[in-house]
Amino acid sequence: MPAPLEQLARASAPAPLTDAVRLSGFLDLVPDPRGCRGRRYPLSALVTAAAASVLAGARSLAAITEWISDAPAWACRVLGFPVDPLTGSVRVPHPHTLRRLLVQLDGDALDRAIGSFLTARATPAGPGLRAIAVDGKALHGSRTATTSYVTLLAAMDHTGHVLAQRQVADKSNEIPAFAPLLDTIDLADTVITADALHTQHPTAPISGHEAPTTSRRSRPTTPACSTAFAGCPGRTSPWTTTSAPAPTTATRSAG
Known part of the structure; x- marks a missing residue:
């Protein structure tokens, strides 16, 4: 599992999906390492889905991709995955797609985004x-x-x-x-x-x-x-x- 997501593994998450959606608001400064052509899924949706799986208990890349593949359609829509305009179905990425992205992400930028999210989420002192x-x-x-x-x-x-x-x-x-x-x-x-x-x-x-x-x-x-x-x-x-x-x-x- 990528090191930045280890922060989420130690965080309590009574509502993993809700917390992951809140995290998406902190991902604007994380650069997208993919080329401009052929992007089927938004970066925020992919990272938010990975974060939701870790908050729900996933502790490896295999567990992360399995959680996303098994997620119901309504949850995938909430996470930001695109909806097919003809069939109304929601497409999720292939496990290899997600693994390649997580390996290529700027670790320091993702660390800062997750750290800012956890700081805002923490109970005020x-x-x-x-x-x-x-x-x-x-x-x-x-x-x-x-x-x-x-x-x-x-x-x-x-x-x-x-x-x-x-x-x-x-x-x-x-x-x-x-x-x-x-x-x-x-x-x-x-x-x-x-x-x-x-x-x-x-x-x-x-x-x-x-x-x-x-x-x-x-x-x-x-x-x-x-x-x-x-x-x-x-x-x-x-x-x-x-x-x-x-x-x-x-x-x-x-x-």
């Missing part, structure tokens, strides 16, 4: 600062004989809703993807927690806002630790903690 956690994980089952695991960096609120995610480039790490990921989210009155990996100069400004305060550990072989350990009897601890005003967080305030 109460008074005070909103908390968002940023973490990266390897996508289960994405490793092949010739490629390594696909790594995704995701931003999630503390209720478990994924607000945005971004694929980490091959032969890179999470640091270059950190700021672009947060640029897709409204971070007014928000506290962001992240791994100590992101206490780096490239991520410190976080798109021009306040730099994060950090709490880190230094090895005793560094000059600072050697000086600190000079007066410590025994010096048995291999670690020391430098003083810092707060855990690894970044706060953005409105204005």
